[in-house]
Amino acid sequence: MARRAPVMDKNKLASIKVTGKGLSRNLVDACTGATLAVSNSSITSMGLTFLDGADLNIFRSGLLSKGASISYGQWGLTVQDVKVKSSALGPSLEVSAPSKFVTKLKAQTGERSWGETNLSTWATDAFKSVGALAVVQPSLGSLLIARQKPEDGKAESTWDVLTALAREKGLWLFEYGTAFVLAKPSWLARTNWARQSWSVWWNSWSSYHEALAGMPEYSDEADSDPSESLTLKLVATDWDIRTGDEVKLGGTGVGDMGGKWIVTGVKFPMTAAGVLTVGCQRPVDPAEQPREDGSGSGSSSSGGPGGTGSGKPGDWTGTVAEAATLSAATDRFVNRYNGVALDFDGAAGAQCFDLAQYFNKEVVGGPFLAGDGAKDLWNAPGLGGFYAMVGSGPARKGDLVIWDGSWGGGWGHVALALSDEGGSIRCLTQNPGASHIATLGKNGLLGYLRPIKWFGSTKGATDGRVV
Template sequence: MSSTLSGAKLKNITVSGSSIKNITETCISASLKVSISQVSTMNFTFNDTLTLGLFRSNSFKAGATIRYGGWSVAVTQVKTQGGAAGPQLQVTAESSFVRKLRRQTGAKNWGNQDVAAWVKNQARAAGMKYWVQPGLGKRQIMREKPEGNNRPSTWDVMTELARELGVWLFEYGDRLVFARPTWLMARPGRSVWTVAWNSWSDYSPSLEGMPVYDAGEDGRKDEKLSLKLISANGDSVRPGDELTLSGNVGAAGGRWIVVSCDYPLTVSQPVGVQCERPVNPEKQARSGSKKTASAKRKEAKGKSKTKTTTKRKYRSSGSGGSNSSNSSFTGSLWFRRWVANKIGGRWGVEGYGVQCVGLTKQYARDLFGIWPRGNGRDWYYGATQRRYFTPISKHASARPGDIACWGAPYGKIGGRYYGHVAIVIRDNGSTVYCITQSGTRQKAAYYETFSKSGLQGYLRPKGQTARNQLK
């Protein structure tokens, strides 16, 4: 896509394969908006002829495809109105790809599906590229039968899944995104925008004026940041991008995630960018969900899968393993799924191979979008760690999801002790049962019971995100 400073943008617009004659003279306003909360939309206002020639030509009839760079939108609304110099034509168009998904209606049952794989398949079928977060588990996915004016579509099914799983669903251009903000902030190859504001007259040349900050009413969850980009590549910013604000900005500084962008297609306006803190949305119960006959039979027998007292059991594969009576799995559903998805994998591998801190880094990234540094012995006292985790005394009882931190005698390499960290599944009193990785043995994620000897303490995730995930 060309720069917002380019005067040739409108000439690149085509309608159903044909360019619009004299568009630079007839189009008096044009904009493109992309957001995590609404479908990509383009709006145009044209000066029409005195006899409504443009309107009567049907160039912008409902469903007509408008293309601009990598964007493809379909006309959804056309209005005529009187202007200062005569008739005007207003045109609204939304994503052609979402239109395809919304036109897929009728009863359909895909069965028990891996959510990430299913979303990718639907995106491919609509001709879209995608960024889909893996490891979202399985769901019984179905599209309900139309009833009256209610005609559930494939897009509606995706939207409902996103609410249930606490992920964002949005699109831009020809790309579908189905992921949590913390995952997007950690995605390799993501776009990162760095801006600074120090005073009314001292700020990044890519900014137009001062960023606007709103602290909200619920801390990080409600914080908002608005700014205007005038850089030559400003119109390449997208929802899901990372934005870092520094300088004399107080609480407004730090990492943000872009949630909406307004791209004016003229030379006189900057790109409007709205940001939020990278906090994962809360999971929501399925609205109007219906129980299957099988679920009803199980519930009648007292064996419903929604029963909250059910516990799963695992065997420890470590040298200090626990027996089956000691290995019942505790913690929230999110935490249990997180552990199940990590077991046996090699996480956070950098230049030193598999390390215990690699798993805890991945854990911190999945919760908060951060990537703390330091050896195992450094974690309990680390400044970055303490911004996002509350230090808990070693004499206190650990909770599922706490990070247990040890100094010596753990992690001995070449005569030095580098310590150890592991993520607590259960406190057994004198021992803790954890998921961990081993740097000394280069062992991928596994279960092990550890002695509390040498324990420095625990790091407990703080903030609304952690409470939602680990409660």
């Protein structure tokens, strides 16, 4: 039996405009999937899926070809990826459209130095250069700002520079309709800017605010950064709630999850019975992450990059230059793909495994990573571009970190290590959501795949195994 397509909200679909015109009735009827997601950790993007005709008339029309403009409310997007597939219902056309402003900033490439520059002023000018408004925290200080020359066929863009500076200064970088926002969440929470404030309450399983679809979901985990998070499911799908908005949660049953929150991301439903998903955190500022200068200077008593290593399992045994080179290669990879939904095989959407495949191919040059799930990487044979290290040592920048089946619904998890924080690892990770930087706990850790290409020798791997 053919799978039944979801019932789409035709009013919302009719509000989508392509190259300035609303979707035709035929396109609205043909649409079988639509998503819009905004976040402080990934690029605003829309996905559309259409059931095409037997002769691919929608695809051949060119209306949704690469570069076409899409708008929905205040959100402007540009078609980037187009896929024609065979589905149980017939031919399908899938379109992915990220933010038009980010697309323009990514097109700004080529070596350039702005010298010692006021960050607030520079960022405001960068946003305005692509036609966006700017909400930028003042007094962010001055620092050297430069865009690197293309290297190995990869070009650093103004967007890459912005995301790197945001990490360095502990800032959020996201879109708010037609504006870019660059600021610390604490500043956003205490400052009177264009944000909105939303109030909901929850008393019990059967008594809660009419906009809620049920009980709020809350977590407070020591290994997470920030430790507290809140997820709201809203049936009020007409709420124009956005990243950066304030949420006030009250009621007799909320306990520690009550009080003020700041929105980190929103997934807008396009189905008739869909619910709006809102992620929140306390207005706690992310840690500042100093830039890697690639010099390899400094030392590390644990044998990390910049140190000589002690020869113990998990220690760095390559040279200082090799450590710096791996660090720089990892930085380039993160700058290029942070915020991008990576789908290496086109099989099941953007999975954590896909991020590992990209890193393996583009940075390490290793063979195809085989396995049904991320946990299988720990026992996969023939990984000539890696050797596996025991999980008892610290993670190193450039490691692929492998977790067991207690993660990912039994499939495990894999992420790219950026730094070891003791009881947790700061990583570039994917699923849930597009690739983004997050701090993940070490519970269920199997170990690390460390690139031999950069690592130098295999000395000290006696408690691990070379694969």
